[in-house]
Amino acid sequence: MRFAAAACALAIVVCVAVFGAVLAQRATAPVVTPAPSASSTPTAKSAPAPAVAAAPTAAKAPASTVVAAAPAAAAPAPAPAPTLAPTPAPAVPVADCPGNRDALGISRTVEIDTTGGPGFGFEHFKQYDFLQPGEVVLTFDDGPWPRHTPAVLAALAAHCTKAIFFPIGLHTMWAPEILRQVAAAGHTIGSHTWSHKDLSKLSFQDAKDEIEKGVSAVRWGLGAPGSPFFRFPALKHPPEVVTYLGQRNIAIFSTDMDSFDFKIRKPEQVISSVLTKLKKNGKGIVLLHDFQKATSEAAPELLKQLKANGYKIVFMRAKEPVQTVASYDEQILKDQKLPTVTNRPTSDVVHTIQ
Numbered sequence: 001m002r003f004a005a006a007a008c009a010l011a012i013v014v015c016v017a018v019f020g021a022v023l024a025q026r027a028t029a030p031v032v033t034p035a036p037s038a039s040s041t042p043t044a045k046s047a048p049a050p051a052v053a054a055a056p057t058a059a060k061a062p063a064s065t066v067v068a069a070a071p072a073a074a075a076p077a078p079a080p081a082p083t084l085a086p087t088p089a090p091a092v093p094v095a096d097c098p099g100n101r102d103a104l105g106i107s108r109t110v111e112i113d114t115t116g117g118p119g120f121g122f123e124h125f126k127q128y129d130f131l132q133p134g135e136v137v138l139t140f141d142d143g144p145w146p147r148h149t150p151a152v153l154a155a156l157a158a159h160c161t162k163a164i165f166f167p168i169g170l171h172t173m174w175a176p177e178i179l180r181q182v183a184a185a186g187h188t189i190g191s192h193t194w195s196h197k198d199l200s201k202l203s204f205q206d207a208k209d210e211i212e213k214g215v216s217a218v219r220w221g222l223g224a225p226g227s228p229f230f231r232f233p234a235l236k237h238p239p240e241v242v243t244y245l246g247q248r249n250i251a252i253f254s255t256d257m258d259s260f261d262f263k264i265r266k267p268e269q270v271i272s273s274v275l276t277k278l279k280k281n282g283k284g285i286v287l288l289h290d291f292q293k294a295t296s297e298a299a300p301e302l303l304k305q306l307k308a309n310g311y312k313i314v315f316m317r318a319k320e321p322v323q324t325v326a327s328y329d330e331q332i333l334k335d336q337k338l339p340t341v342t343n344r345p346t347s348d349v350v351h352t353i354q
Contacts, residue, residue, distance in 0.1 A: 066118050067130040070111040070317060097160035104159040104303050107135060107312030113319045114228040117246030120316075121254030121285050124237060131283045135314045136306065138163035139253065141192055141231060142291035144171055144178035144221075152290040153185055155299035159307070162187050162315045165290065166231045166253070169194035169217030173336060176221035177345025183222055188317050190229030190253070191215045194332075200236035207241050212328040213335075215250075219324045220332060228322035229253055250322060256284025259295075267298035275305055 097103030110130065112118070119125030131137070138156075143149040144167055156163060165182050167189065172179050182189055193199070194213035202210065211230065218226040228250040232241075235254055245252055257277040261270045274286055288295050306313075342349075 066113050066115075067110050067128055068113070070109040097158075100158055100160070102304070102307055104161045104307045104311075104313055106161055106315050109315045109317065111317055111319050112229075112251055114249050114251040117242070117248065117250055117252060119242075119252045119254065122256045123235065123258070124254035125252070131285075131314060133282050134311055135283045136278065136311045137285040137314050137316055138288065139166065139231070139255070139285060140164070140288050140290040140295075141166045142171070142196065142289045143167050144175045144182065145291045146175060146178065148293055148296040149175075149178050149290045150181065151296035152299050153181055153187075155296075155303055156187070157185060158300065159303045161303065161313045164188040164190060164227075164229060164253070164316055166190045166192035166229070167218060167221075168192050168196050169214035169332070171291075172217045172221040173332070177347065179218070179221040180223075180345065188229065188315070189218060189222065189226040190231065191218050191226060191322075192231050193233055196233045198234050198236050199232060199241055200234075200238045204238075204240055204244075207238065208244060209328075211241070211245070212325050213332050215322055216324045216328040216332050219322075219329065225321035225324055227318035228320070229316075229318060248323075251318070253285070255287035257281055258287045261289055261292050261295045261298075264292075264294050267294050267301065270294050270298035271302045271305060274302060275309065278306075278309075278311065 097105060118128060120128055122129070138161070140149075140152060140163055143152075143165060162185075165179075165187055167179055167182075169191070179189065191211075191214040193210040194217065195210065197206075197210055199207040199210060215226070215230075228248075230245060230250050231253045235258075237252070237254075242252060257274075259270060259273045259277070261273065264270050264273065270288075270292075274288075278284065278286070290296065
């Protein structure tokens with residue numbers, strides 16, 4: 001009897017212990033809450049990103065920025081950032097040249113900072129090698145000249161391409177209306193002295209006069225300053241004159257290849273000269289003369305052949321216009337025999353009425 005009572009009491013104690021252990025385990029177990037759906041999850045604020053210091057703006061551009069890609073247009077003010085990244089706009093196709101599906105066109109335009117008088121053209125200057133293989137810069141010297149310069153302009157316009165012109169001061173005084181046609185077509189206009197004298201054979205003062213009178217003549221012909229681009233006659237570069245141009249912030253142009261079109265009398269020979277030298281060099285600044293009849297006649301076919309052979313035109317323009325010297329602006333008018341008050345073009349003065 002006593003044994004049975006003891007066994008019963010022991011069983012009750014065991015049951016109580018087991019039941020208490022179960023209750024304690026449930027009280028300490030972690031509660032797992034089902035994750036809410038994405039649509040019902042509130043947006044959490046991200047921790048602020050560490051501040052990044054902006055790169056300081058350089059006070060002066062290095063030499064490599066003498067030649068810079070010219071901006072096509074001013075960028076619009078940035079719009080507020082959208083919630084989602086916008087799809088990039090497709091590239092705007094280059095407009096076809098009217099009437100010429102095989103036009104040479106312009107591959108790219110570069111802007112030149114002429115501070116300090118940088119030199120271009122590997123025949124004399126080696127520092128600024130900015131042309132890629134197959135790229136060509138067209139330059140024309142010794143104009144403006146009746147018939148020949150307009151013919152060159154027509155050929156360039158037919159291919160929707162552009163060049164640099166280096167006019168002679170006296171020629172500009174004789175035919176300012178032609179130089180204005182060059183400007184109206186959007187070409188770059190530098191200068192090429194007053195009378196095309198070899199500056200290496202002149203005193204420094206006489207050489208300086210030749211340069212400044214040429215620059216002032218372009219201003220007079222255009223009614224506005226030209227570009228601070230200069231080419232020495234016969235590509236003769238007296239060191240002291242090169243230094244002077246650097247002080248005037250006028251860039252100096254030599255050439256990568258001279259067509260020698262002033263020695264050529266046939267258009268096909270001009271074309272052959274240019275293409276042969278380009279094939280050898282692969283790229284470069286080409287020296288031609290809009291003063292020469294053979295060059296004016298060769299221009300249409302030459303541009304066609306440049307396109308056919310895969311060459312691309314690079315157009316060079318100056319960041320700022322040239323600053324003329326007031327005393328030379330006045331001198332060129334005094335040097336002219338019986339200067340008239342007007343410099344209107346012939347087409348404005350002479351009209352066929354019958």
